[in-house]
Amino acid sequence: MSKKQMLYVAKIKDGTVIDHITAGHAMNVAKILDIGEKSNAIITIAINVPSKDLGKKDMVKIEGRELNPEEVDKIALLAPHATINIIRNYEVKEKKEVRLPKIVKGIIKCANPACISNSNEPVQPLFYVESEEPLSVKCHYCSHIMEKQDILRQF
Amino acid sequence: MSKKQMLYVAKIKDGTVIDHITAGHAMNVAKILDIGEKSNAIITIAINVPSKDLGKKDMVKIEGRELNPEEVDKIALLAPHATINIIRNYEVKEKKEVRLPKIVKGIIKCANPACISNSNEPVQPLFYVESEEPLSVKCHYCSHIMEKQDILRQF
Numbered sequence: 001m002s003k004k005q006m007l008y009v010a011k012i013k014d015g016t017v018i019d020h021i022t023a024g025h026a027m028n029v030a031k032i033l034d035i036g037e038k039s040n041a042i043i044t045i046a047i048n049v050p051s052k053d054l055g056k057k058d059m060v061k062i063e064g065r066e067l068n069p070e071e072v073d074k075i076a077l078l079a080p081h082a083t084i085n086i087i088r089n090y091e092v093k094e095k096k097e098v099r100l101p102k103i104v105k106g107i108i109k110c111a112n113p114a115c116i117s118n119s120n121e122p123v124q125p126l127f128y129v130e131s132e133e134p135l136s137v138k139c140h141y142c143s144h145i146m147e148k149q150d151i152l153r154q155f
Numbered sequence: 156m157s158k159k160q161m162l163y164v165a166k167i168k169d170g171t172v173i174d175h176i177t178a179g180h181a182m183n184v185a186k187i188l189d190i191g192e193k194s195n196a197i198i199t200i201a202i203n204v205p206s207k208d209l210g211k212k213d214m215v216k217i218e219g220r221e222l223n224p225e226e227v228d229k230i231a232l233l234a235p236h237a238t239i240n241i242i243r244n245y246e247v248k249e250k251k252e253v254r255l256p257k258i259v260k261g262i263i264k265c266a267n268p269a270c271i272s273n274s275n276e277p278v279q280p281l282f283y284v285e286s287e288e289p290l291s292v293k294c295h296y297c298s299h300i301m302e303k304q305d306i307l308r309q310f
Contacts, residue, residue, distance in 0.1 A: 008165055008199055024192040027185060035202065037179040044163055045200040047190065 008059070009044040015063040017085040017092075018075065022133070023048050025079050026058035032074045032155050033062070041065055054081065073107050074155060076100045078148065080132050102129055104137060108151055112144040163214070164199040170218040172240040172247075173230065177288070178203050180234050181213035187229045187310050188217070196220055209236065228262050229310060231255045233303065235287050257284055259292060263306055267299040 021029055026045050030036075035043055042063040051057035058079075066086055067075075075082055076098040086094040104127040110117050117125045117139070127137040127146070135148040176184055181200050185191075190198055197218040206212035213234075221241055222230075230237055231253040241249040259282040265272045272280045272294070282292035282301070290303040 008197075009201075010163055010165075024194060027182075027191050030182060036182050039179060040203060042163075042204055043200075043202040045198075045202075046164075047198040047200075048195060049197055 008046040008049045009061055011090055012042075012044075012061050012063050012087055013090055014088050015041070015061065015065055015086075016067055017087060018060045018062075018067075018079075019057070019083045019085060020051065020054060020081045021058035021060065021075075021079040022081060023051075023054065023056040023058055026060055028078050028152060028155070029058070029060050029075055029082075031152070032071055032078070033060070033067070035060075035062075070107060072096075072098055073104075077104070077108070077135060077151060100129060100132055103127070104129060108137070108146070108154055110139045110142060110144055111146050111150050112139065112142050115139055115142040115144060117141050163201040163204045164216055166245055167197075167199075167216050167218050167242055168245055169243050170196070170216065170220055170241075171222055172242060173215045173217075173222075173234075174212070174238045174240060175206065175209060175236050176213035176215065176230075176234040177236060178206075178209065178211040178213055181215055183233050183307060183310070184213070184215050184230055184237075186307070187226055187233070188215070188222070190215075190217075225262060227251075227253055228259075232259070232263070232290060232306060255284060255287055258282070259284060263292070263301070263309055265294045265297060265299055266301050266305050267294065267297050270294060270297040270299060272296050 018029060026047050044061045046059045048056050072084060077100060080100040082098045084096050084098060085092045106124055109125050117123045126140040130136045130138050137146050173184060181202050199216045201214045203211050222239060227239060232255060235255040237253045239251050239253060240247045261279055264280050272278045281295040285291045285293050292301050
């Protein structure tokens with residue numbers, strides 16, 4: 001971590017740092033992680049801070065919590081350049097880049113109520129990523145296109 | 156500012172620090188201030204950090220922006236202990252405590268659609284604050300009670 005980044009939000013002892021979030025998307029990541037009135041964890045968020053690679057970026061640091069795979073997959077949809085660092089005793093113990101797969105399974109639903117994936121059939125929602133930024137996915141079953149705002153509404 | 160606070164989010168050069176926000180309410184304050192994808196300002200948020208006075212608290216720091224009176228009034232509804240510091244060249248130039256008045260005028264609407272304040276009559280919404288925490292306000296015209304979640308939906 002560079003000195004520049006240290007200026008905005010401090011290191012954490014144990015927990016997760018989500019770095020390189022697309023600028024302006026920290027609040028969406030916070031929504032995915034259900035950060036709100038009921039959270040007890042110490043959380044720091046930095047929005048629109050300078051970034052060498054991205055020009056500007058957001059960061060979210062959460063004390064004492066590691067993310068589950070579903071949360072990581074959701075973050076990948078909204079912030080495909082994000083890196084997730086697991087911190088233990090102030091040191092990065094694990095570093096992973098989120099990756100937006102070409103095919104998205106299970107974590108979002110088709111917004112078309114008539115789609116077979118919304119019926120009682122045992123059909124798992126499945127989407128093709130048509131564009132990463134701006135995000136656009138297409139339903140395998142009914143070809144309905146969903147964009148970022150449609151997806152955010154489900155989180 | 157104490158050393159302890161410096162550990163979480165850094166000083167800003169020019170802008171506004173909203174301190175002593177009721178713990179867990181920073182995201183609501185962010186919503187009031189319309190912090191999201193379209194913001195360009197550098198913003199840092201600290202949630203559930205230790206506080207001498209409140210046990211724990213939230214903070215929001217916004218570079219290059221001062222709040223308008225309506226924003227301050229809305230924050231008072233959700234975080235009645237908040238202090239707002241205007242920062243210029245790293246120093247606190249002005250400090251004000253938000254204050255939840257006994258009577259709230261104009262900034263929220265009655266959630267009862269049949270209330271006269273929701274008709275075409277020239278009637279300004281007016282509420283009595285029945286309880287600060289948890290927040291509860293009563294409409295002057297129809298006695299409808301609104302709680303925090305009802306009010307948040309309007310912001």
